[in-house]
Amino acid sequence: MIYLDNAATTMPKPDCVIEAVTKAMTCAGNAARGVNEASLAASRLVYEAREEIARLFGFSCPGRVCFSLNATEALNTAIQGLFKKGDHVITTAMEHNSVLRPLQRLVDENIISLTVLPADKKGRISIENLESAIRSDTKAMVLQHASNVTGNVTDLYKIGNICRKHGILLVVDAAQTAGVIPVSMEKMHIDVLCFTGHKGLMGPQGTGGILVGENVHIRPLKEGGSGIHSYDKRQPAVFPEYLEAGTLNVHGIAGLLAAVRNIRKSGTEAMGEREIFLAREFYKKVREIENIHFYGDFTSWEKTESESFDRTGIVTLNIEGCDSGEVADELMERFGIATRSGAHCAPLAHKALGTVESGAVRFSFSAMNTREEVNRAAEAVNILAREAAEDSEP
């Protein structure tokens, strides 16, 4: 199988990640739950992971890196934990349901008012729209670093400056960029960063986290055993335990630590560049096919040969007249190529792109893919497009 569904989860995982998980399953106890050697080994490992992750994301407080099951849990922690009655929040039409649905819940409960910035037909948000949406009661901007549908990357330097200028919080969903596109909480003025471990970082599933800036107040999503202050009736307001009730996934975090080290060893940007290079190669091979529609802003890939970080390694397209689900099935059945069709859990994005009925076929690459796989995928698209064109002839 040629696996091109890496925006859903990267696969396979690097050997060093698998080895780290295996090792943890034989020797890691329960982190921060006791002072025996197994528990201490787990605690040390978790703390090293906090440090590596803080470093990767340009954040100076490893003690405020809190682990979660996935990016969705991190985003729910942020969205359910930050706002109070009367707050205004800004988001965008390109968001994943992991942002839209928690915000909708707060709207339903009459807690927040919400502005959803529109996207154009290429899935782009206008920075001017964004700035003019800010009101005196705006508490935060919650938005993705990159779209899981189009691969467009948001310019967080610009947005961070605007948020800082207006004194509003910037909450970022980095599910599609962590490990691929450089992120700096400090330079981008990000207040809360939510990430997943199993996509671009190439760590195990069951890992992710939330990084909470020093002056940001947030309520925990869950309460329970903290390993500290056990006699407090309420969750102790001490980071990182505050947001980490219950036993951590130390086995997964061990793999995540190995994954992040692997990325840093390769040069922080090398893995992302490789992924984007492969996606761009694919795009260059299929862009001339007449009856294909692409979704997203490919301007930078058209313009220059340099590997810029304004797109992730995603190419989403439709073959004219074909349902995306049928194309994805043909790719799988006839060519052994795994992609993802349908709505990608981003309903408003598909409304903006005009693909609610058809869905779209997403090809998403990782640094583990090869040029040979790129060539075979492009050839398969070529064949399917030709067949579709022949079928539609009178």
Next chain:
Amino acid sequence: MIYLDNAATTMPKPDCVIEAVTKAMTCAGNAARGVNEASLAASRLVYEAREEIARLFGFSCPGRVCFSLNATEALNTAIQGLFKKGDHVITTAMEHNSVLRPLQRLVDENIISLTVLPADKKGRISIENLESAIRSDTKAMVLQHASNVTGNVTDLYKIGNICRKHGILLVVDAAQTAGVIPVSMEKMHIDVLCFTGHKGLMGPQGTGGILVGENVHIRPLKEGGSGIHSYDKRQPAVFPEYLEAGTLNVHGIAGLLAAVRNIRKSGTEAMGEREIFLAREFYKKVREIENIHFYGDFTSWEKTESESFDRTGIVTLNIEGCDSGEVADELMERFGIATRSGAHCAPLAHKALGTVESGAVRFSFSAMNTREEVNRAAEAVNILAREAAEDSEP
């Protein structure tokens, strides 16, 4: 190291579990997110796990087995999701903070009123107290199947009958019993069962779940991508997706599936019996030491030679005049024995037992321990107790 902190997390994991996790990391995609082979393989694996777990816990609805990060998340889902303003809830003084703190939050928010049933000096709850605490506005009883401090097992057959008779929900924290003590949701009239995968079940960390009875209404703790009904603005009320926003820990669930199959292959009760047998052997070797205090109800272990399921494999004790933390340190440093001292995240339990100041040293066994380890642990306790007795002589 002799690892006797299995009530915190079992270690090491069986080979079949490690192999299953390793395999999943090389071939499992994102479950229920697309129809490519990798995603379908993940989906099938997750569904098999739901089926195995439903079977293990005497539950007829595998589609209502929902996965979570750990038991704490499952308990927060239950406690935050079940109650409405004005409900009365009953719990016990023996509960873990994963039950007490979420309930306290609802008390703080003036949503529920709470009755905490007292425990006696052996950590026992009186069934009569429980029945007389039920009021007309009582919505649920939330309590543990077994204590993580004493190892006492609650008689859920009796409690389930009382709850059913009075029409109140029974919500059970099976963190300490899943995989060790037989659980039947049907026979015990359990409405909501919360479990963890990394303790008695011997699965990986980062796994656990909540089983929700057919007529039980519950709100999700988190919302986000569901893989189904992506155009709904709100989390689709379809199980199991309803309570499972975001990417599941398929790597961990693969290990959990292997773990549960391993338990069922060994005979559902064999692993638990082995653990209890070892703990009882340990108890028999140290119970005659004069200056040791035990915490919990050991009546059944005193009475008969049969392996009854009214205690888990926990022996918690103090050596007279010694701080529990110091004893645990000595056990680790001088004898290489890992135990857990302190409060075990169960503050009211230690109040009932009279061990708030001293804490207590918990020896917790698993089926992976050996009789040789039991003997060496008992011998170490013997030595430390003798030294303490000598020190205290005038």
